[in-house]
Amino acid sequence: MIMSTVSRFNYQDIPDLIKTLVVDYQIDVYDFARYSPTPKDTIQMLNPNEYRQFLSNVWELYVDFVKNYKTRFPLKDHLWRLFLYEKGLFQIQKTEVVIQGCNCGVRHLTLLPNGMIYACRRFESPIGNIFTQSFQQIFLSDKLDKYR
Numbered sequence: 001m002i003m004s005t006v007s008r009f010n011y012q013d014i015p016d017l018i019k020t021l022v023v024d025y026q027i028d029v030y031d032f033a034r035y036s037p038t039p040k041d042t043i044q045m046l047n048p049n050e051y052r053q054f055l056s057n058v059w060e061l062y063v064d065f066v067k068n069y070k071t072r073f074p075l076k077d078h079l080w081r082l083f084l085y086e087k088g089l090f091q092i093q094k095t096e097v098v099i100q101g102c103n104c105g106v107r108h109l110t111l112l113p114n115g116m117i118y119a120c121r122r123f124e125s126p127i128g129n130i131f132t133q134s135f136q137q138i139f140l141s142d143k144l145d146k147y148r
Helices: 012-026 050-069 078-085 135-139 143-145
Strands: 002-006 030-034 116-118 126-129
Touching: 002 012, 012 030, 012 050, 050 078, 126 135, 126 143, 135 143
Parallel strands: 002 030
Antiparallel strands: 116 126
């Protein structure tokens, strides 16, 4: 699997990268995530229209490549659902249970070398320290519940 981080500095190169990886190297899985800037580093962030166009360009490749190659495209980015909804390819299910969205504190956490655990890798969100607390204490804590 190959995963890329998409930012203002590389988003125009990603379609050619996908073509090369899928056609020349026939990788099993390719996906990407958006760059998540800090408040002081927004210059690398794409604006919504740029990102929407980027998704459209990549979607055209995915549709072609999924028919002709073994590569899978998991569509990890949460904005794929909205994009596919706009294209009429995804239906929103009415339910009281949230089944999509951010997995912060649900499916993944961030563990730093100093033992600090963050609810999310994308921003400062300390919830405990694995050297001084059990994982169960941290995972079931009120601090993490606030992020969920």
